[in-house]
Amino acid sequence: MTLPELELAEVEVPSVDMQASVGGVPLVSPVLTASGCSAFGRELDPFFDLTSIGAVVTKSVQLRPRSGRATPRMAETPSGMINSIGLQGPGIDGLLEDELPWLAERGVRSFVSIAGARTEDFAELAARLRGAPGVLGIEVNISCPNVESRGEVFACNPDASAAVVAAVREAADPAHPVYAKLTPDVTDIVAVARACADAGANGLSMINTLLGLVIDPDTMRPVLGGVTGGLSGPAIRPVALRCVWQVHAALPNVPILGMGGIRTGLDALQFILAGAGAVSVGTAVFNDPSAPARIHAELAEALGERGFGRLADAVGYAHRAPDEVPAGRHGR
Amino acid sequence: MTLPELELAEVEVPSVDMQASVGGVPLVSPVLTASGCSAFGRELDPFFDLTSIGAVVTKSVQLRPRSGRATPRMAETPSGMINSIGLQGPGIDGLLEDELPWLAERGVRSFVSIAGARTEDFAELAARLRGAPGVLGIEVNISCPNVESRGEVFACNPDASAAVVAAVREAADPAHPVYAKLTPDVTDIVAVARACADAGANGLSMINTLLGLVIDPDTMRPVLGGVTGGLSGPAIRPVALRCVWQVHAALPNVPILGMGGIRTGLDALQFILAGAGAVSVGTAVFNDPSAPARIHAELAEALGERGFGRLADAVGYAHRAPDEVPAGRHGR
Amino acid sequence: MTEGSGTRLVQLPSGDRVLPPVPGSRTEPLGEPAPPAEHAPVQGLAVVVGSRPVSAYTELTLEAPDIAEVAQPGQFVAFAVGGPTSAMLLRRSIAIAGVGDGRFSVVVSARAAGSTWLAGLRPGDEVDVVGPLGRPFPLPPPGTPTLLVGGGYGAAALVGLGGLLRSRGHEVAAVVGAGDAARLCSVEDLAAVAAPFVVTTDDGSAGRPGRVTGPVADLVSGAGAVYACGPMPMLAAVARLATDRGVPSWVAVEESMACGVGVCMTCVLPVVGADGRSRFARSCVEGPVFAGDRVRFADVGTLPPDLVGADAMALPHPPDAPALDEAPEPEPSAEPGADTAAHPTAPTGETP
């Protein structure tokens, strides 16, 4: 039986070139996981093909293994959640011995998130990652308290952020792009972004969670053992988009890995249009463990429907004045 | 017919003393409206008794009438919305001639929000409100760009905030408590809060909206005419609670009018427990025009169920160590 | 069924709500601002008692005597959507299509998530509704021949009006149009009260091919009052045809609404007031019915510099401030997107 012509035409989806990159390193997909929301990738293996996404961004790792905080570690909030895990993890040794090899064997690319309490911690972690198999690059989680500055969060201070980025850039494998991950909890995110870019960051990941608090109406105390926690999920998406928009407007040549509340392909599209070259899917994975693969497919379809032949043509598109773009079809 | 004893006992609701205050001025209820979310009160008259709530916080008024921005002025977001109205309003003359008399005639108390582009604008507005009927106090919306500082928002700068507060405190009727309304979009909200308190603020209103952005997937441009807008609604509640918590912890004697995503009595309770002496209901009014009255009733019930005899005993309760409070019943 | 049972509508007193005869002069607007409704809105749970597909739409019938018994043609209701755990905070405004027996009906076009949820309600479901909202269509002086023009589901909002006009002895003509046959609405109900009655579709799949403006141009001269509901470009065209011929028109506009009750200021459009000056008027409480020649259709979505208070929106310095609600508007002439670099600057002024 042959399908009639019309039906064939109807199912024809314009094929979109979805190649993306992080700091020059090519990715098969612009969709990545978000640090801390996919552990080290393994547990998502039953739900989708991990090699089909851009990379697994691994849970932020520190030099030593960490137990993490006492429970409760989370509370659901309207269209979001707050968490206070405390960076539970195996430390860099465990990462190098158990987690990265598992990913590399399967051809899954990893983008390794590192965290520390001192500038030197970050540098040491970056150095340890030199030559690690399957590692595509490094995301520097600077939303950590700096013990040398009375616990002030690195990312709240442009100078402290720049110092970490410079140290990591110097210590890291030159082939590993270094992305600084910014917090939205600042008066001027562009200032922090600029400091990181000037210090040698190859790109910026944004945003980390917003500091939040939930009080349990029964115990009448903060729900979280850690009192405050990080707010994530669709609730924060407008804030994340605003940060991406501002930073792309100010620093149009700095690549951005956008994240914060992405749940669908159209959400991802908003980040791309605002200036992100790739996106991370975080909390949505808890709702839908196959979200990264689904979002890749939905984004490809959305781009095709809008006449884009290449993902790259859509990056930052919302900033262009209407007369800068040809009517009808966009991109080439 | 006489009801059996047991049933009478079952329906007995402990009556809670709901008296609250703003800067020493007593309120019949700790529940107020939020500026810009109830216009000047009139339109809510069909839905609940406006005299039953603490006060109507009026839309921020400036010296001159303002048209507001071009549409679109809003976009719905997950569990929230962003808006960019542009402070459409009648100016101080219109407020004094048409709006305040209407409220005062009906015995509705107003808490007047003022906004300006220069420190002197705020002072002039405060002076104009001297002797205005039914005015309980003044909320100073310092989330406005300061034209003398290249459009930097006053509330982003502790010194600029303090200057406005000091000028308003000096110009205003001494009987009018002056509340400074803070933005959460700062690295250190405690620093701004402290500057305002030191400058003579009788209290702090927190929080204003978070700066956000939404891109329309069809037009592929920002939805709002004003590009960015303010994010409000339950989505931001954890951020608002965190701000109230931090400021109350640092400045336990400064009264707080808490707001940000309050939709139910239990939401309001969280703010009270975190340190707010009264609360404002904003975006929830769009969903439920009788929300302020409903939330008052729900809050009273929630306090009673938890053994509080007075609202005042619950203020900041979540900060107290478990052994500071008697087991079983709380407060007197 | 409840459609077109206009006889159950509360009869309007013939006092100040009926407009004076058309002055004929075109230097000042032909229509006064529409007066407010007679009854304040109420809020409550309505029970869905009927749901049926009507071409591309869904017609819902709801039991809500408090609303049904006081609603006037042209008014609307606002539904909370998504149930108790919904992420959608804002109400959806829907025109009242018919009333009777303590019930009212609406015609819902399922677009995005909220209207799709509404259209999926089943008999027995309860839904939180506020209404009746907005200003009704003002009625013409006795004996005035009338023309109704409906586009898409907008035609539904004219059904109650048509019945009421007929019951008061008016001649009623009607033109109903849509993009295609599937998006025509309330054809039978309006055909029952209107003559002549013309149907148009853009693609010719039903009735006359083309837009409503063709038949409207033919019929408008015979009318003493025109009433229209439909997409904005249609309203603009119909109002213009009427005004050009000195016929007063009433249009029910559809602006994006956050609250529906007048407190949020999201639903505005530039309208010429009774004093001749233009203001951003709230379409929920000052509309949705406006005199057709008072709405500045060409300026919708912009900030016309002659608006009352537009002068206060300009910044003395180039705008580099956040586009907060609290921020002044950039120069009205500025390109949209001109404040793309907007961001709160840091206290220490690190940014150039």
Next chain:
Amino acid sequence: MTEGSGTRLVQLPSGDRVLPPVPGSRTEPLGEPAPPAEHAPVQGLAVVVGSRPVSAYTELTLEAPDIAEVAQPGQFVAFAVGGPTSAMLLRRSIAIAGVGDGRFSVVVSARAAGSTWLAGLRPGDEVDVVGPLGRPFPLPPPGTPTLLVGGGYGAAALVGLGGLLRSRGHEVAAVVGAGDAARLCSVEDLAAVAAPFVVTTDDGSAGRPGRVTGPVADLVSGAGAVYACGPMPMLAAVARLATDRGVPSWVAVEESMACGVGVCMTCVLPVVGADGRSRFARSCVEGPVFAGDRVRFADVGTLPPDLVGADAMALPHPPDAPALDEAPEPEPSAEPGADTAAHPTAPTGETP
């Protein structure tokens, strides 16, 4: 109905999943960590085919062959809740109570909004479900007499196990308890497979007055393996009774879960590992079934200083940093709430 149709459960291979005989020594834990399930979880839409009240709960039966045909007793599923426009992002974990004919059943206790939504599902509704999740109850060596202990709706999670144990020739005793008669669950299903079978209620409204621990203390010595599911204090008491008598026990714990699949680290509790060292173990993928004497019940909700990696949580300086996920823990000994003054400090250091 699907309850107790344990014969449809995939038969377990008798290889490494069956535990070695109890060593009897109490210096090391009696139970090995529970091995993982045989089948990976899947995600999809399940159709509700039945809903009925069961005392204070709701039993739902769902059509989902992919899950029903591979689930093992002790496993659970995670439901997305609230429909497509829900403000609730996180899944709700519910134990599988029975399987058969491509269907599985669950017993839902309606608490807050999400579980209430679940309990309100009607036949014909579709719900997004992930499963089967977690590690199943390890089976005892052939011939071992067993004791099942269920508290509240936790008893439902033991029904499949009871049937399987019986079909493999084990003696099965059971104690089922609850606060009151209305909160008893799965009594008939367990009575059908267990003897002796004892019911307790705290208030004496059904069965023996008092807690399950009384009958458990009597029965545990005759058992070679104890299986328990219910509230944490019950699990702690049952595990203790078993361990004190040298009987291995398996408890299915209930910790607050955000993802249910092992990626978020919210569901942890302190558990003694195979190497004798304690770690925060994820109850969704390393549990929910743990050896009863490996769970450090007394330390749940705290950060025991001897946990692997607990040393890395202490800050060299007093904690004044935000309690972000990213922030180090205050000294483990610090009072909860000790970082109440936590806030991000400004770049310019305005705060003291």
